[in-house]
Amino acid sequence: MPNLVVISTTAVPDYVRGSLSRWLTEPAPGLYVGSISARVRDALWEQVSAAVGEGAAVCVHPTDNEQRYVIKTAGERRRQVMDFDGLQLIAFRDLNPPWQENQNEQLPF
Template sequence: MIVLVVTACPAGLRGDLTKWLAEISPGVFVGRPTARIRDLLWERTVELSKDGRALLVYSSNNEQGMEFRTHRHDWKPTDFDGLALMVRPDKRQSTRRTGWSSARRMRSSRR
């Protein structure tokens, strides 16, 4: 079983995916293709998505019973001791400033 979610992708890609999968909600496709067809659909999705994003979740023979693939997503699948978890990068960390806040500096200057 696979679940394929596409966001901000051309309508032609969605139409192409409906040949093999059922669209249960706008941009959400489910189906049960073979592994070969799944891989070909993923290659086609990556090729046609242009500036859009795609996320694929499919059944696998591991402890979780599933695996992930992403294309142009902020969230990345990461292996934590054998478990595949989706990790979102912390954007606040890159913009974090060091030192005192401006409110703290104002309070200090009043004294």
């Protein structure tokens, strides 16, 4: 049975965008929405996450858990999905850790 899938991309190669647009609708740049089977969704996400390169991608689709959806990510960005007792929450990474501010100082550890 098809389910709603949302995939958001940032700075991915053009061929990734082409693959996504074959199966999903692109209502805004880098945002893909559609109703596809779990098998197609998983195969498509495998291709996207393998080819994301310097970019990033996020996939949200329904599943049988407390939140009723799952978030998958590929690529490095400031936001990270963290699992807290079965709930997926978003944590922000510090892009400029304090020990990188002054390269001449010794590390605290």
